[in-house]
């Protein structure tokens with residue numbers, strides 16, 4: 207079974223609780239106005255990989271980075287729910303947690319047969335489309351106030367009362383060729399300001 211992906215990070219601490227493998231799938235049918243990652247909308251721009259290949263990378267990261275789970279982001283994970291459901295099952299069998307985002311609502315996903323396995327393996331689901339007029343970064347990992355946290359298992363239930371005390375953060379990676387990649391949650395203005403700082407421009411040119 208295959209997935210079209212945008213990219214993955216073997217270990218991040220800003221895309222969910224603890225240290226996590228994070229997978230950005232490629233392709234999103236929702237296309238929210240103001241989406242921060244419109245380059246993930248078209249499936250044409252992605253790389254096709256098998257579920258087994260991805261699971262090998264997750265296992266490798268578990269050994270090297272002691273990750274506690276995997277996060278599925280997008281793009282829209284539930285546009286590829288069947289293949290992700292298979293991967294999520296493998297992740298759970300390995301004793302790791304699963305967190306998934308969706309621009310669709312949980313109430314709708316529950317009625318989709320294709321989404322059944324992925325939902326069954328998801329510990330924490332964050333649902334709802336990004337809404338520009340409801341911009342709100344006061345809760346971790348989400349960009350607008352309409353988005354909801356569904357604790358589908360007890361794994362992250364403890365977070366329910368702590369959400370407002372968890373800050374959003376970003377990670378910046380600079381590769382040897384000077385390519386800069388950023389992940390995590392910040393406003394477009396904050397990112398623009400960061401990349402306008404002259405010191406950062408120097409780093410980018412290394």
Ligand code: SF4
Pocket residue numbers: 234235236237238239241242243244246280281282308309335336
């Ligand atoms: S669901 Fe997510 S990836 Fe898709 S358009 Fe909305 S914010 Fe962007």
